[in-house]
Amino acid sequence: MIRKKKSIHTIARDLGVSATTISFIINGKAKENRISSELIKKVEDHLGHINYKPDIIAQSLRTGKSNLIGMLMEDISDAFFSSIARGVEMGLENSGYKLLFISTKNKTADASLILDLLKEHKVDAFIIAPSPGLEQEISELIESGKPVVLYDRYFKTLNTCNIMIDNRGGAYMGTMELFNNDYREVAFVTLRSDQVQMADRLLGYKDALAQAGQSKTILLEIPYNLDIHQTSLQIRNFFKKNKTMEAVLFATNYLAIAGLQALKDLGWVVGSDIGIVGFDDNAHFSLFSPSVTAVAQPVGEISRAIVQNIREALTAERICEPRTIVLPAQLIRRESSVKPLV
Template sequence: MAKKRVSIKDIAKALGVSITTVSFIINGKAREQRISDEVSKKVKDYIKEVGYKPSHVAQSLRLGKSKIIVFMAEDISNQFFSSIARFIEEKAYRNGYKIIYCSTDNDVGKAKELISTFKMRNVDGFIITPTPDLEDVIKDLMEEEFPVVLFDRWLPDVDCSHVIVENKKSAFEGTDHLIKEGVKRPAFISLESDQTQMIDRETGFREAIQQSGVKGLELKLKFHNLAESGPYQELFEFFSKNRDIDGVFFATNYLAFEGLQALDSLGRNIPKDVKVVSFDDHYFFGLFKPKITAIEQPLETISEKLMETILNHIEELDKGYVSRKIILPNKLNIREST
């Protein structure tokens, strides 16, 4: 049986004080209302003891909507996230909302701190690319009745709305394309990650090579944020040791950028010696010689679905949270590298 949520009314009744008094203390207005330190301490101690969490619905009704939505990405400077951010900004503005942008750098500590800060500012909702180990924080947000939508990846243990793409299917199609173009020794370059989108891309690669019977290689690299040097050296060494690799599937475009540099340094000709496919298309891939085959995510559609979902949650705030799960198709853009 679900544990009953503690309300302000319950706290007031248990301590023998008025609901108004409890409300003033919770909202930091005790001194302004001349409530004694003794009463304030008694209420705060009890709140901590029973684990009370204020309802966002109640706050919204009391203070009004802030008309602000938080957009929390892994790295806002990354072209994928910045493009979605730009589309979302336009759609939010048309609906009377403003967006606050921030980057987590895939750091759970930073993500928790940012979410805590924005909760106190009574923002209307959160669009989040979740970091590892953020499940409890997302559950808390939902329990406090904040509208939340995840994107790029989802959390299997949390029944939360999300907008994602067909990662496994697209990775299978990209790998299958390499094999059909004659690749006998494909390599999959990815990140050390338990995140759903990376697991799905790895699964798609593995299923394609198992189905074809070729022998594949895999390399998983640590996540690098913008302030750190990229994995060029690790990729250079990997390709140096495995000269029989004749096809590469890069799980993200920034890994492809580093990998293409490494292959060029080794004098490996694309596509004669090595054929290349990357997840996350980028304008750079159309400028590179030869042009790089890549999987394009539907950025504008992702943005539309994110805004549509978060605005629906905000409008239905008093009806309770019902999750929406949206999965969108990608497009394989075949170019000269294959």
């Protein structure tokens, strides 16, 4: 039953027409090239009958389009990124485009190599959570005329299409939630990073301190790419050193997990001994005891926005319109940010 695939030329010969005619008909250019409607019907019937599918690779070579979209993220096994990946995948269903997901581990050098590879594959568009120091590459990408959407972070120096959430507002909300529930000194555990999403979260934390009248920041900055055990250890030491601290905002999901581990190891009781808010909600947070309050990123809307911008640009055959879309973060109030009634 495995019949060799027929090329447009073979079919043309079978039908006694030219390949040009068939190509016109396939691509909806029959009218503008004045192919008679009888011939159109004849060809279409036959194509339908033998279930002809053009060879994508040959089309790619000729047209320079691959029907592939490259999507770079920090790590496909991370819940946040894989959720967005899934959302984008769904948004692109039946679009004719397929996705090439790639994890960068936030390494600049790797990301740059990956972009080269994607360019070689003639990828039609790029969806990127950029690693630090990728300005030059991204700028060149956009100059090449291909649609590019950045998400989760971007470069202030670059005039790109960015899908962001309100990191500053989110961190502010998360911190204020703790102050509002009578925790006095609120600390912030974050990643050592110059990237905009992290910088904004720090700003939001500081906004809240100013608002609440806490004079000094209590800050722990963890280096990138540390394993979870090391991270947890650093947080534990930080907790032990800062006795006066009553609550803490974790800047990422990963840090919240490491932090909860640290607290468990210390034997501190979440809620009464220390108030907790995480950034980035998680399916499991509602099941912890106490359940964990979190600033949720609207994953569905992020992917929707990504898809919409990419599709628009792709159909209009132009680059993505430079703009920064800021989606609101949402505070999911649970038990870890409230002192229990004794």
